Amino acid sequence: MEQKKTRGDKGSALVIGAGIAGMQSALLLAEMGTKVFLLEQGPAIGGYFPLLDKTFPTNSCGVCFMSPTPPAFCPIYECHLHDNIELLPNSEVMKVEGGGGDFNVSVIRKPRFVDPKRCNLCEACIKVCPVEVEREFGGGLEKRKAIYLPFPQAIPHSLVIDPKTCTRCGECVKVCSPGAIDLDMKEEEEKIEVGAILLGFGFEPFQARRKGEYGFGRYENVLTSIQFERLLSTSSPTQGLPVRVSDGKKMEKIAFIQCVGSRDPSCGQDHCSTICCMYATKQAMIAKERSPGLGVTFFYMDIRPMGKDYERYYERAKKEYGIEYIRSAISSIKELQQTKNLLITYVKEDGTFEEREFDAVVLSLGFTPPQTIKDLAQRMGVQVNQQGFCQTDEFNPSKTSVNGIFVGGAFRGPRDIPETVVEGSSAAASAASFLIPHRLPQPLKEYPIEGALGEEIPKIGVFLCHCGEELKKTLSLFEIILETKLLSEVVHVEEVGLACLPEDLDLIKKRIGEQGLNRIVIAGCSHREIRGAMEEMAKGMGFNPYLIEYANIREQCAFVHLDYPRLATEKAMALIRMAVERAKRSQPIRKGKQKIDKKGLVVGGGLAGMTASLQLAAQGYEVYLIEKEKELGGNLKESFYTLKGSNPQDLLNKLIKQVESNGSVHLYSGAEVLGFEKKNGHYRTKIRHQNEEKSLDHGALILATGGKEITPKGYLYGEDSRVITQRQLEKMAHLNDERLKDVHSVVMIQCVGSRDEEHPYCSRICCSHAVKNALKLKEKDPRINIYVLYRDVRTYGFYETYYHEARGKGVIFIRYDLENKPKVSLQGGSLQVSLLDPAMNSPVTLSADRVVLSAGIEPNDHRELARIFDVDFNSDGFFMEANPKSAPLDSVDRGKFFCGLCHSPNFIEDAISQGNAAAARAGSLLSKEAVEEKAYLAYVIKRLCCGCGLCVTVCPYGARVLNEEEGKAEVIGSLCQGCGSCVIACRNAASQQRNFEKDLNLAALDAVID
Amino acid sequence: MAEFEPRIVAFLCHWCTYTGADLAGTTRQQYPPNIRIIHLMCSGAVDSIYVLKALIDGADGVLIGGCHPGDCHYQTGNFKARRRVAILKGILQQMGFTENRVWLKWISASEGKLFADTVTKMVEELKKMGPNPMKQLWNA
Structure with a gap:
């Protein structure tokens, strides 16, 4: 070794x-x-x-x-x-x-046995490899060889040999033309x-075979959700269509079985895997889109779409897509001899048995570490x-x-x-x-200053890379070179072997010097592959990297037209002509830099806001923390114990102490936000604090403006003092309130102000909140009767274990439907709750000493703040993120972030994570001395600008402003992302984009159209 | 006479469809060589002029490729493209392009096969439509 x-x-x-x-x-x-x-x-x-x-x-x-x-x-x-x-x-x-x-x-x-630098993915080795095994990617739906590409976009982008299955026969080594394979790597x-x-x-997904009763591995049409996910990918063997791989039969009816390896202590999986309800619903929707006649049935215990906007998604699946959800327990699955269809027997909620036949069954696998x-x-x-x-x-x-x-x-x-x-x-x-x-200071890479270009006439050098002989299989490089030499302004044409390797890069460098080239065209692979190496080479010698153009004759010609060498060569020539035309017109780009004001501003001094402030301060930045109330804490002040047994009040006191004693956090409590301005590279927020107006400059903004418990409507709330909310109960329980002394029977009603017309979203925390309070009451008095009236119990993740515990301790859970909400009434001075029990299909009346409403969460009314800070909110009033999936805390505008209840209902630990995360996102921006502008910025030819402001309207980033004095539009370089929207919107061609000017694009068009 | 080979000009967005076309390449998805790809940063940056000029200069079809709705790297560029193409189609009708020669397709960076299939299909359809009617004007 x-x-x-x-x-x-x-x-x-x-x-x-x-x-x-x-x-x-x-x-x-x-x-x-x-x-x-x-x-x-x-x-x-x-x-x-x-x-x-x-x-x-x-x-x-x-x-x-x-x-x-x-x-x-x-x-x-x-x-x-x-x-x-x-x-x-x-x-x-x-x-x-x-x-x-x-x-x-x-x-x-x-060892990977293949040198990623040399492998050009010609796949000759795959053809000769004699070993075929199940492909891990996609749960074994397909086969792969012992030498393989894990998946098409794999990084490192090269083949790899699996030593476990490789027989070392050496066939691949013989056929590898770049000599990338070395079976003796150590x-x-x-x-x-x-x-x-x-x-x-x-x-990791749960091993489906451990639940033998579902027949995975024995019945060929029982799939795991991982396999079905793969099947629905457009690159799958069925091209994303729900077709049985076993016999090619189009699926007409499929079933999803939920909670396979979740909420199941019998196989050591007592937690809820949180995401299966949603991913299965997604798979069902996609499958139905691909094959509209498909019937989809879910067999489930509770449906748990408790994330932001998930409830709406579930409703859409039911109403718009007609996906059927049956609350049931699976009794058996049998394969039918002739058709290989599957017969599912299940018990419905009311205890009756039913049977149904399906073409395929998908097991929604839970997850294990x-x-x-x-x-x-x-x-x-x-x-x-x-x-x-x-x-x-x-x-x-x-x-x-x-x-x-x-x-x-x-x-x-x-x-x-x-x-x-x-x-x-x-x-x-x-x-x-x-x-x-x-932290040690990172050595900054230094590059020589780039030479000036001025009005020099273009001297273009074209380098043709044949990618280790690979392109020669399809293209006639000889002809291409001859023809390229005839193009105007082209002074040098040369063939290279692998332009990404240092040898060839040095050669190109040498030629630039020798021939005095001032524009380069690289004809070879996609610019995505080679750009990094080329730019590094160019910067190293003081050559502006934006003077290099790329003609993609590998991915767009050689690799995709193997059967048309003649036409592919012609096409390659057209692409080179286009690149040369572009090169003639391209200009050097020097990216501007906007200095950053290395300070953060956080609005809202609740849990998320304080966490974000302290985190930013810990990263070494000054923070302004604006709180409208006199006191810090927000909703945390009303929280006294958590399900997992921690004390939120300790946390609150600790945070307040830290905020108040931290020299980098400047607290403005009892303050009001008056205005907000965007400057180059920084923001300016105006506030009123202690009757004084202040302007605060900062580089990042974090909104943590919080939310509140919804005030319940109906259920005699506000009319009878024995009808209270979970939060009020929590406080009473914590303070050992006298009023809870003679309480022997408590009825909790879930989804009050959640999942209804007014609030069509799930508030995520109320189920666990009810379980928490139920356990607390049981701890104080084990004889107390507690009934929880629910629609779906959404104690996701490890909260599931507490739900289990509550049931074990005798808390009774009764389900109700939205159509048959429980009714709270007064009978001779005592409270009564009546509802229809779906398990018995008969009405039930419960007498209650206390009725506890699990009220949902709504955001504070921050319409005014949204207007001031120019951020959007969704139809429920929560702030809207740039992308709900992968940029959950970012606003579309650079430098604005959200966290806490103003983003979505969440638990204390989620709010802490969000506060930290928002600080990390802000920190990644503030850590720089200056923001480097994007290369392909928009600019304005002032002479042509009429000041109509169309570009300001279309810019998605707020990077366009009207200079009122001049009556001309301007570009804020640090905000412009270079999408080109404004270029198209401009009617006078005053808006242009660097190296994507309209005339440049038209010249490129002329060149390819011949 | 040799079979009519349509000429397609494609304007592909940097982030999704161009990358998808690259993936078609690295995964060796085969498609007919009738297409010339022009790289732009966003489908929303495809000016109607580019499309019109391509058709006037004799391209038989124009393909515009962008990110799927919701995936635009510039938030709303693909929606802008969609609106622009809708308007453009009316104008093209008046110019005498009665067939659907301008295709707007959402192809993501992972959909190499979809890109190849789209090009294959477009070439087939254009072969059925015959050459760009503008070309007849040149000989008049």
Whole structure:
């Protein structure tokens, strides 16, 4: 085994697991200027998400919004591109020595047997490989060879050999023309020194075979949800159509069985896996879109769409898509001999049995902690909970039991993508503030000053890269070279072998010098592949990288027209002509920089707001905290105990003390926001504080304006003092209120002001809130009778265990429908609750000493604040994020973030995660001395501008303003993202985009159309 | 006479469809070589002029590719493209383009196969439609 020397330093971080949480942590830390090692045990990074074609509740992908600097590519690719991130795929952590702030990590780099730098994905090796095995990606729905590409977008983008199945026959080595395969590659051990470690382990699907009664593995048309997800991907063997892989029969009726490996203590899975209801509903919707006649039936216990906008999604699935949901328990599944259809026998809520036949059955798998990391967690000393997920303190959700090791995402318990993104960010925030004292100044890369171009006539050099002979299989490079030499302004044409390798880059560099080239055209692979290497080379020699144009004759010609060499060559020529035309007109771009005001402003001094403020301060920034009330605390003041047994009042007092004593947090309580202005690179907020107007300049804005308990309507609330809310009950229970003395019977009513017409969303926390209070009352007096009237019990994640406990302690749960809401009435001075019990199908009357209403949560009325800060809110009044999936806390405008109840109803620990995460997002912006502008900015030819303001209206980023004095439009460089909307909107062609000018695009068009 | 080979000009957005076309390449999805791709930052940055000029200069079809609704990297660029194409179709009708020669398609970065299929289908459809009627004017 080879041993390399130690790399890294105390200021760098190691992220283990490159799934969504890991990538999010890595990207944020890297943006903050921290060196990040991103380690992944598999051959490619990305975790589960490359499997997902579409995500809920948007039914789109949108994962690209995850990057801290939008617009961006898919995070997999962004991690690959980032200067501060070093990928360690195919690696495992062997040993962790030292402690927080100074870890020494031994890493084993497993061999991939294929050199990613040399592999050009010609796939000749795949054709000759004799070994065929189940492909892991997609749950074994397809086959792969022993040498394979994990998935089409895999990064590192090269094939890999699976040593477990490879027979070492050597056939692949013989056919590999670039000589990329080396079957004798050895494991390497590396030592890495880091200050902090972040765990982004994620989760694993439950082994469907463990629930043998569902027939997975025996019945060919019983699929796991992982397989069905893969089936619905447009790149699947069925092209995304719901067709049986076994016999090619179109599915007409399918069934989803929920909670397979969830809420099931019999197989050691007593937790709720949180996301299965939603992902299964999404799969059902997509399947129905692809095959409109498809009948979909769900067999479920409770449906739990408790995230932001999830309830609406579920309602749409029922009403618009006609998906059937049957509350039931599965009794048996049998395969029918002839048709291979499946016969499901189930028990309905009222105890009657029914049978139904389906073409296929999908098992909605729950999630377990990854089995492979159990030992690793132990070796690191990280405590895990009973279920095997990471144990964290409720009020420090991103900290593990080991100082300096942080966690986010599904290793804390199954969670959806938005929560994972939030927690990945939160872990990054904790790690960033932890690393502050150890942080070493990052050596800045310095480049020579770029030469001036002036009015020089273009001298274009065209370099044709044949990608290790690969392009020559289709294209006639000889002809292309001859023809390219005839193009005007082209002074040099040369063939190169692999332009991405240093040898050829040096050659290009040499030619630029020798021939005095001032424009370059690279004809070869896509600019996405080669741009990084080319720009680095150009910057290194003082050549403006925007003077390089790319003709994509690999992905767009050679690889896709294998059967038409003649036409492909012609097409390649057209693309080169276009690139040369563009090169003639392209201008050097020097990216401007906007200095950043390194201060944050937080509006709202509740839990989320205080957390965000303290986190920003811990990262080393000044923070203004604006609170409209005299006192800090918000809703936290009304919370006295949590389900997991912590004391929120201790947290409140601690936070207030910290805020008040922190020199970097400037608190303005009893203050009012008057106005908000956007300047170049900073914001200015005007407030009134103690009858004095103040202007505060800052670079980032965090809105944490909170929410409140909905005031219940009906149920005699406000008329009879014995009808109270859960919150009031919590306070009484906490204070041992006299009024609870003679209470023997309590009826709790769920979904009061939730999931109805007025509030068509689930408030997420009320089910657990009821369970919490029920357990508290039972603890005080075990003989007390408690009835919980519910619609669906949504004690997701580990809260499920408390629901289980409550039922065990005799709390009675009775379901009701929205159509038959319980009625509260007075009978001879005592309270009575009547409802229809669906299990007995008969009316039930309960007498109650107290009726407790589980009132939902609504946001505070912040319409005025939304107007002032120019942010949007959704139809429920919660602030609207840039992307509900992957940028859950960001506003569309750069530098504005949300957290806490003003974003969505959430628990205390979620609010802490959100506060930390918002601070991380803000921190990634503030950490820079200046924001670098995007390259392809819009600009205004003032002479042509009539000041009509159309460009101001269409700009999605608020980057366009009208200069009132001049009557001309202007571009705020730091805000412009270069989409080109304003260029098209402008009727005078006064708006243009750098190197995408209209005449440039038209010239390109002329060149290809011939 | 040789079979009519339509000429397609495609304007593809940087983030989704162009990347999807790249994926079609790296996964060796085969499609006919009748298409020329022009790279723009966003489908919302496709000016009607580009489309009209392409058709006037003799392209038989124009493909505009953008991110799926909700996935636009510039928030709403693809919706702008959708509106623009809707209006453009009315104008094209008046110009005598009675067939559907301008296609607007949402193709994501992971849909290489969809890109290849779209091009294949478009070439088939354009073959049925025959050459761009503008070309006849040149010979008049």
